Amino acid sequence: MTASAIAIILIFLTFLWSLIQRPRHRKLPPGPWALPVIGNLHMLGNLPHRSLRDLAKKYGPIMSMRLGTKTTIVVSSPEAAELFLKTHDTIFASRPKVQSSDYLSYGTKGMGFSEYGPYWRHIRKLCTLQLLCQSKIEAFAPLRREEVGLLVESLRKAAAEGQVVDLSEKVGELIEGITYRMVLGSKNDDTFDVKGIIEEIMLLTGAVNIGDYLPFLSPFVFRYVVDCRNAHSPSIYLSANQ
Numbered sequence: 212m213t214a215s216a217i218a219i220i221l222i223f224l225t226f227l228w229s230l231i232q233r234p235r236h237r238k239l240p241p242g243p244w245a246l247p248v249i250g251n252l253h254m255l256g257n258l259p260h261r262s263l264r265d266l267a268k269k270y271g272p273i274m275s276m277r278l279g280t281k282t283t284i285v286v287s288s289p290e291a292a293e294l295f296l297k298t299h300d301t302i303f304a305s306r307p308k309v310q311s312s313d314y315l316s317y318g319t320k321g322m323g324f325s326e327y328g329p330y331w332r333h334i335r336k337l338c339t340l341q342l343l344c345q346s347k348i349e350a351f352a353p354l355r356r357e358e359v360g361l362l363v364e365s366l367r368k369a370a371a372e373g374q375v376v377d378l379s380e381k382v383g384e385l386i387e388g389i390t391y392r393m394v395l396g397s398k399n400d401d402t403f404d405v406k407g408i409i410e411e412i413m414l415l416t417g418a419v420n421i422g423d424y425l426p427f428l429s430p431f432v433f434r435y436v437v438d439c440r441n442a443h444s445p446s447i448y449l450s451a452n453q
Contacts, residue, residue: 240275243276249279273288280424309416309423315412365381
């Protein structure tokens, strides 16, 4: 059997599966007609926010779309957003499960990716009472004061020598230094790039992964999975043990 024949069979089976999984007895908001397999993915274009704006003008502030195999509700007005995010916020509190969360959030166990429920409420309570309480914030005040003092001293030295200073970079280094000392209890010795890892994780979680919309392609998204695994490398544990 040739590769093209296998591809055709896979597409046909996916089309049948999408027909079976299509919601039949649920009343969905109006929306554009979806193609088999890919749904409305082709309508997003290079500027999805503008494409969604144009579609909202035609179908209204609350519309339904099918992104691959995922039925999606798109909200495009402040009034509708308030209904979803404030009035009925607990119903829509969970984040969709994406492939990156399995690698970057311990199988969606992190607070930012886990489903809303008893587990999420428990870890949120731990963060509120044990990590972000007033006593903990005050306990780290000397540490923050020391790091800010080092920043001011470096700026004073650079000004005396007439050097050009990238203030954004300096502030980033300040945040990195404070974070490293608060989490690991010691200064960063340049063996563990906190800022770089955070930037890479943000890039991966914000990137479009076709496997999230077409699950049958997930096993073939090798480059994306490798990048996620590299961002979640054991270097953080090695640094913590130091």
